[in-house]
Amino acid sequence: MAKTLVIVESPAKAKTIEKFLGKGHYTVKASVGHVRDLPKSKLGVDIENNFDPQYINIRGKGDVIKELKKEAKKSKKVYLATDPDREGEAISWHLAHILDLDEKDECRIEFNEITKDAIKKAIKSPRNIDISVVDAQQARRVLDRLLGYQISPILWLKVRKGLSAGRVQSVTTKLICDREKEIKAFIPVEYWTIDLEAKTSNGEDVSLKFYGKDNKKIEIENEEMVNEILSDIKDKDLDVVSIESKSRKKAAPKPFTTSMLQQEAANKLSFTTKKTMSIAQELYEGIDIDKETVGLISYIRTDSKRISDEAKEKSKAYILDEIGENYYKNTAEQKEKKETKKVQDAHEAIRPTYVDKTPDSIKSYLSKDQYKLYNLIWRRFVASQMEDSVFDILNLECQIGNYIFKATGSKMKFDGYTKIYNFTDREDKILPDIKEGDVLNLENISPLQHFTNPPARFTEASLVKTLEELGIGRPSTYAPTITTILNREYVEKQGTSLCPTELGIIVTDILENNFQKFIDVDFTAQMENQLDEIEEGHIEWKKVVSDAYEPLREAIEVAIESIEKINMDEETDEICENCGENMVIKYGRFGKFMACKNYPECKTTKPLVNKVGVKCPKCHEGDIILRKSKKGKAFYGCSNYPECDFIAWNKPTGEVCDKCGSYMIEKVTKSETKIICSDKDCNKGNIKENKDASDEKIEK
Structure with missing residues (x-):
């Protein structure tokens, strides 16, 4: 009996889906990604013939294609079940070509999650391949090829071999270089704060901060202003002139889009974008639980915050049964905000496929990192359907003469969604019982000098957020783009910060001076909008390519003659x-x-050998040198290796701990750099500030 052939992209997905459909009537095979593409050895775009792409079967895919053809020939029906996005639609189109399927045949199926119900529902609702979506992918592919294959050789000729330029990667590198220029050009501005410690008539403590004068907020710009204020308030009491009490709600977060998942995983779990997407793919394709393969989350590349009615009902049942009726936000009250930006598709947000599979209930089946990411996704989704948290806020205003000092207290009234989604240790700040007209005794005055900070360097999280806000790239491109610019050594990581290298700055300067339009943020964002219009069937893809190529051709002719060779x-x-x-x-x-x-x-x-200027704390003879692991992570070792096997993830400072005698290290966090003891048992009590990372320099 002839079977039905279902083709997906990955072997893991094929294994999961075949279990759902059963081997009796269905055969599920994987294309293992793309099967046809532009050739690597040449441009592969016929510029003279209206930019026709010259696709070839990808080298190394011969056996896969042979097997797919064999299975297709003996099957009564072929369904193309590649990912539900542009790349997936294009892969289905290429598969249809290779397998001689009729494009007008209803051979395309798609699903947002890998569950038995979703797969069987998709099988019952096949459709035609959407050529408009395919054309949007073709336009992106051809544009990227034209830019990459025609600008990159100029970089090889003028700088060195192996360099590359790209429509998204070059703009992303430019953002990081521009931020570095801002940092170097930044001039710190001095400002001061004044903190007061006071007591009520009952001896209770109150901390207040300087606000202003004569009912106006003012900034304290220098020490002269500080001294004038100190002279005026010295030995005087504070009069309580205003107490305002109000409740404030904090809205539950929306469920994850791809970019928000990448940002939260970076901030909460310290995952790179590449790691986040790799683990999310595993959770999406299926995890073996109790001898059953289960797709734990919905499709992972999405711009949408939409949730299906079915998923909402399941989350409602869970919240009512397991958390409490007062924690569920009634659907009637959940006003769906109209999404202001275009979304690439009609996907849902990223959510668990089975809300009753709590992270802890399946923890034993997951790796450590899989558990962390699933826990984040599950909690975010459940929290999105819960009530807001509510705080009681108390604002206190006091005066000494004409000067105003303020204090704020807060107390959680109802924890709401934070019962599930809370990754910070929040403490209530309770003010003592104070009434208008009370007098507070001034106990201590603390004037503090500060300087404004330059803009922070991008982290992977903040870069993804910026790319999304500017409309550069799509959810599927953020992780590979960051990986590419790191691998090309245009950018390097210092802690969690992304810093441009000398090479990255040189390449960006060349592109900016000679191909300014093509690494312009607005041009790149406009191009993404045009790809959306192609997908919606509003414009023809080859016209978009032609309009973009003409100025590129002219710029290339000029650049070859004008760019001088750079000796690096x-x-x-x-x-x-x-x-x-x-x-x-x-x-x-x-x-x-x-x-x-x-x-x-x-x-x-x-x-x-990258010496850091410190002798090895173990052998005291070799130099400490900066090395990189196979995965590119920086570590420190001794130059006398293998005779001396000293190794450390944190940079030794050359100093010795005055408490235990161990060597001291630099500990870099997002907000500061501290010098601490390398002995974990000792370092809690032996921390000193790095002079270059003063807490007093805060962003104003």
């Missing part, structure tokens, strides 16, 4: 042991290395 070799004081010439730092395929200046006559090379 950096001369050092180290002498070549073979010929006596100075060694220079060169950029190679695998990063920086040292080579003789006299090349090619002298071919001496050696690895580049």
Whole structure:
């Protein structure tokens, strides 16, 4: 009996779906991603023939294609069940071409989650391949190829081989370079704060902050202003002139879009965007639980915050049964805000497929990281259907003469959604019982000098947020874009911060001076909007490509002639042991290395050793050098390795702990750098501030 063939993208997904459909009537196979693409060895776009793409079968996919053709030939029906987005639609289109399927045939099925009900429902509702969606993907692919394959060779010629430019990656690198320019150009501005400690007539403590003068908020700009205020308020009491009490609600968060998941996973779990998407893919495709493969979350690439009625009903039942009736936000009260930006598709937000599969109930089936991410997604979704949290806020205003000082107290009245989704240790700040007309005794005055901070460097989380706000790229592109610019060494990580390298700055300057339009934020965002219009069937894809290519062609002709070759070799004081010439730092395929200046006559090379200026705290002879693990994570080791096996993730400072004698290290967090003892049992009581990371410098 002839079976029905269902083709998906990944083997893991194929395994899960075949269990749902059963092997008796269905065969499920995987294409393992794309099967056709533009050739790697040449441009692959016929510019003279209206930008026709010259697709070929991808090298290495011969066996996969052969097997799919064999299965398709003996099947009565073929369903293409690739991912429900542009790339997935394009893969289905290419598969239809390879398997000689009629494009007008209803061979395309899609689903937002890998559950038995969703798969069977999709099988009953096949449709045609959506050519408009395919054309949007073709336009993106051809544009990226034209930019990449025509600008990159110029970089090879003028800078060095192996460099690349791209429609999204170059704009992203430019954002990071521009932020670095802002930081370097930033001039700190001095300002002061004045904190007061006071007591009520009952001896209870109250902390207040300077607000202003004569009912106006003012900034204290210098020490002269501070001294004037201190002189006026010294030895005087505070009069309580106003007490305002009110309740404030904090709205439950919306369920995750792709970008918000990447941001929250970075902020709450310290996951990179690449790691987040990799683990999310595993949860989406299926985890083995009690001898059953279960897709735990819905599709992971989405701009939408929409939730299906069925999912809402299931979450309602869970909240009412397990958390409490007063925690459920009545659906009638949940006003769905109209999404102001275009979304790529009609997907739901990212949510658990089975809300009753709580993170703790399936923890034993998940890896540590899978549990962390599933826990985040599950809690966010349940919280999105819960009541707001409510706080009682008490605002206190006091005066000394004409000067105003304020204090704020807060107390949680109802925890609402934070009962489920709360990743911070919040403490109530309770003010003592005070009435208008009371007098507070001034106990202590603390004037503090501060300086404004420059803008913070991008982290992966803040970069994803910025890319989304500017309309650059799509959910599926954020993680690979960040991975690409790190692998190309245009950008490097310092702690969690993304910093441009010298190479990244040079390449960005070349592109900005010669291809300004193509790394312009507005142009890139406009291009994303045009891709949306192609998908909606409003404009023809080849016209979009043609309009973009003409100025690119002109810019390339000028750039080849005008860009001067850049020598990136950096001369050092180290002498070549073979010929006596100075060694220079060169950029190679695998990063920086040292080579003789006299090349090619002298071919001496050696690895580049990045010394940090500190002796090894273990052998006291070798130098501490900065190294990178296979995954690119920075660590510190001894130059005498393997004789000395010292290794540390944090940078040794060369100092010794005055309490236990262990070596001291630099501990870098998002907000500060601290010098602490390397001994975990000792470092809690032995922390000192790094002078370059003063807490007093806060962003104004």
